[in-house]
Amino acid sequence: MSNINPSCKLVGLIVLSFALAFCHHPVLNLGIFAVCVLLILFSDANKKAFFIPMIPVVILAVGLFFTGYRFTNAASDVVNMEVLHVGSSQIWNGLIFASRALVYAGIGLMFALTTDRIRMVRSFHKQLHVPQVFAYGLLAAWGLLPQMMLEYKRTRMAFRARGIRVLPFSPSLLVTLIVKSTRWSEELSIAMESKGFAAQSQRTMFEPEHVKAGDWIFLAVTCVILPVIAVLFFR
Amino acid sequence: MSIEISNIQFGYYEDGKNTIDGANAVFAREKVTVLTGKSGCGKSTLLYLAAGIYPSNAGFLRGGSVRVEGEDPAAMTPPVRCRKVGMMFQNPDLQFCMDTVRNELIFTAENIAVDPAEIPARLEAALAFAEIEYLENRRLNTLSGGEKQKVMLACLYLLDPAWMLLDEAFANVDDASAKQILGKLLQLHEDKGTGLLVVDHRLEHWWDIADEICLMEDGKIAKTICPREEGAKASLQAAGVQVGRDPYPGIVSLRTGILEEGTACMPDTDVPALTLSHLSVSHEKGHPVLTDINATFYQGGIYAIVGQSGCGKSSLFGALSGLYKYEGGALLGGAGSTGSGQVEIRRMKRADFGRLGFVTQSPQDQFLGGTVRQEVMAAFKKEPDAEARSEQILRHIGLWKYRDVSPYLLSQGQQRRLGVAALMAYPCEVLVCDEPTYAQDRENTIAIMESLCRGAAQRGATMLFSTHDRQLAEDYADKIYTLEGGTLHE
Numbered sequence A: 001m002s003n004i005n006p007s008c009k010l011v012g013l014i015v016l017s018f019a020l021a022f023c024h025h026p027v028l029n030l031g032i033f034a035v036c037v038l039l040i041l042f043s044d045a046n047k048k049a050f051f052i053p054m055i056p057v058v059i060l061a062v063g064l065f066f067t068g069y070r071f072t073n074a075a076s077d078v079v080n081m082e083v084l085h086v087g088s089s090q091i092w093n094g095l096i097f098a099s100r101a102l103v104y105a106g107i108g109l110m111f112a113l114t115t116d117r118i119r120m121v122r123s124f125h126k127q128l129h130v131p132q133v134f135a136y137g138l139l140a141a142w143g144l145l146p147q148m149m150l151e152y153k154r155t156r157m158a159f160r161a162r163g164i165r166v167l168p169f170s171p172s173l174l175v176t177l178i179v180k181s182t183r184w185s186e187e188l189s190i191a192m193e194s195k196g197f198a199a200q201s202q203r204t205m206f207e208p209e210h211v212k213a214g215d216w217i218f219l220a221v222t223c224v225i226l227p228v229i230a231v232l233f234f235r
Numbered sequence B: 001m002s003i004e005i006s007n008i009q010f011g012y013y014e015d016g017k018n019t020i021d022g023a024n025a026v027f028a029r030e031k032v033t034v035l036t037g038k039s040g041c042g043k044s045t046l047l048y049l050a051a052g053i054y055p056s057n058a059g060f061l062r063g064g065s066v067r068v069e070g071e072d073p074a075a076m077t078p079p080v081r082c083r084k085v086g087m088m089f090q091n092p093d094l095q096f097c098m099d100t101v102r103n104e105l106i107f108t109a110e111n112i113a114v115d116p117a118e119i120p121a122r123l124e125a126a127l128a129f130a131e132i133e134y135l136e137n138r139r140l141n142t143l144s145g146g147e148k149q150k151v152m153l154a155c156l157y158l159l160d161p162a163w164m165l166l167d168e169a170f171a172n173v174d175d176a177s178a179k180q181i182l183g184k185l186l187q188l189h190e191d192k193g194t195g196l197l198v199v200d201h202r203l204e205h206w207w208d209i210a211d212e213i214c215l216m217e218d219g220k221i222a223k224t225i226c227p228r229e230e231g232a233k234a235s236l237q238a239a240g241v242q243v244g245r246d247p248y249p250g251i252v253s254l255r256t257g258i259l260e261e262g263t264a265c266m267p268d269t270d271v272p273a274l275t276l277s278h279l280s281v282s283h284e285k286g287h288p289v290l291t292d293i294n295a296t297f298y299q300g301g302i303y304a305i306v307g308q309s310g311c312g313k314s315s316l317f318g319a320l321s322g323l324y325k326y327e328g329g330a331l332l333g334g335a336g337s338t339g340s341g342q343v344e345i346r347r348m349k350r351a352d353f354g355r356l357g358f359v360t361q362s363p364q365d366q367f368l369g370g371t372v373r374q375e376v377m378a379a380f381k382k383e384p385d386a387e388a389r390s391e392q393i394l395r396h397i398g399l400w401k402y403r404d405v406s407p408y409l410l411s412q413g414q415q416r417r418l419g420v421a422a423l424m425a426y427p428c429e430v431l432v433c434d435e436p437t438y439a440q441d442r443e444n445t446i447a448i449m450e451s452l453c454r455g456a457a458q459r460g461a462t463m464l465f466s467t468h469d470r471q472l473a474e475d476y477a478d479k480i481y482t483l484e485g486g487t488l489h490e
Helices: A006-021 A026-041 A047-070 A088-113 A115-125 A132-161 A172-193 A212-233 B043-050 B076-083 B101-111 B119-129 B146-160 B173-194 B233-237 B250-261 B313-320 B350-355 B370-377 B386-396 B410-426 B442-459 B470-476
Strands: B002-011 B020-028 B032-035 B058-070 B084-088 B163-167 B195-199 B212-217 B220-225 B268-284 B287-301 B304-305 B327-332 B356-359 B432-434 B462-466 B479-484 B487-489
Touching: A006 A026, A006 A088, A006 A115, A006 A212, A006 B287, A026 A047, A115 A132, A115 A172, A132 A172, A132 B350, A132 B356, A172 B076, A212 B487, B002 B043, B002 B195, B020 B212, B020 B350, B032 B043, B043 B163, B043 B195, B058 B084, B076 B084, B076 B487, B084 B146, B101 B119, B101 B146, B119 B146, B146 B173, B163 B173, B173 B195, B173 B356, B173 B410, B220 B233, B250 B470, B268 B313, B268 B462, B287 B313, B287 B462, B304 B470, B304 B487, B313 B327, B313 B462, B327 B350, B350 B356, B356 B410, B356 B462, B370 B386, B370 B410, B386 B410, B410 B442, B432 B442, B442 B470
Parallel strands: B032 B195, B032 B212, B084 B163, B163 B195, B287 B487, B304 B462, B304 B479, B356 B432, B432 B462
Antiparallel strands: B002 B020, B002 B058, B212 B220, B268 B287, B268 B327, B479 B487
């Protein structure tokens, strides 16, 4: 999965997500979710980064299942043992809700975990014609994130050392962080410029991202075959 | 073959005064030139003008002109400009935009439109020149300050500019790495004729190498000195510039002075204030930065911690200030100490927070925002005499006229003074200072060390500080520890 061109992967998965929005079939959703999980597990992606975000998703899916299960009947019905009686249409309805949460999380995580961000930016620039200043600006900002996390902790400690208790995300913490981020981004843009980077200039591209036969097959599967199957057999 | 600066008038604010006011100079490519002077004299600003970074990124050029090899650097596009002037900045953390060393070098080569077929060879040559082949696939955010500057050197080698401009590039680099980078720069200067224009307030690295030292005062080049001239050292020292490892006034005379005033407490070597036992810190699982730290710091003592960059000084200070998790013990207070009993640092409750004060590398990390006055008052704003007390403190450190200004708008030296004063308003028992004199000139260094040591001595507090400046450690510490191989040695 990590060999697929990132732009093709993005377009294919967005089209597939749209197609799924019009289908209400848990078998289809769960099937695609299972494929996503298998692709993640058999890729070189960090497995922990998959399982941890899945915890809240599974909780959400269980919650949605019971919502769908309970509200198959008219919303004004009173909850009693009779309503909780197991009926196959209720389970089906619950599964539709729950499987949607799972399939969208699966698709999103598969993209995030199997895509190298440097390749992604190069591909967005070449295939989707995203301006290079946005593409590389995005990468530089990404590089700042660990420093911002550390800075956030450092500012909290500074408050603590003065005996002042602050809540997470309190405005006084965030103001300090915003001031610093602005300064950092200024310094970073100067450093990028001094290495010859400019918004308009012509750059060469080492190892450019190409659209290969495998990428076309991926696009055909996600944009044509799967949506057609979904519409024909799972509406 | 020169950088010419004629009658430059430059200010950061539209209606403010000029930071550079009528500076004139010609820097020849065959000479190594160092610009020096006190903090705030405009030396970095002049360098940024020569690099074409200003005025397009900040400030207003009100008059005069800059010419690099006969052309205006501000009028060139970045890919053209970077072949004329390459910059190495003070803060190694904010120079890169890719994730690994290899990708950063590829990014640099792509910027100047190197033929993709040539990139692997150019990349290899750059890594070999900077002697960092072993770092090729490392992530940039895991490198130490010295390693980052070596990566920057490799980038500059790849760009191959006519001039290299260095803005206090060794401020965060240990001596061994600084010497290595310096040797490489000289090699480029001699072999390829690359011009070197350097801003540094400490001349120890440059004294034997520089052909010219330009002393800046009040936005002008006051005089140009050749280090080989007789009396050169003395005239620079008279201007407050640190030439070599000049001794500092030191703690002995300071303590005697305070003792005479009758307000000091002498160190008490029987009462431990901070005890570290088998302390270890790891940022990545299985790769501890610190393995086994054992030391006892006694009440009232001043301790320096020195070591190569990347040895884990900041990790140790980060662990003590609560930034990183640690294993083992770090016990604050001891039998007979003045504080309210012993407490493990990671288990400190709210009432204990003020007992351990810390000064960070960048004073900005300590600011809580608001105004200069609020910064000082944060400690005692509920007390009835808060207004009067804050006025007294601010007048003492010369910042009273800035009381309603945001602390971020102060100069580096002023920010540092404010940071120390704000901290001194707390009755802390142990003061942990991570490179408190980072990127400060000699005058500020002395002022900062004196105010820290004075504050510590007056309340009998223990002080730990880390530094790259061996002389500073020798002159201000009662005991020097070296951090090496994850452990602390006396």
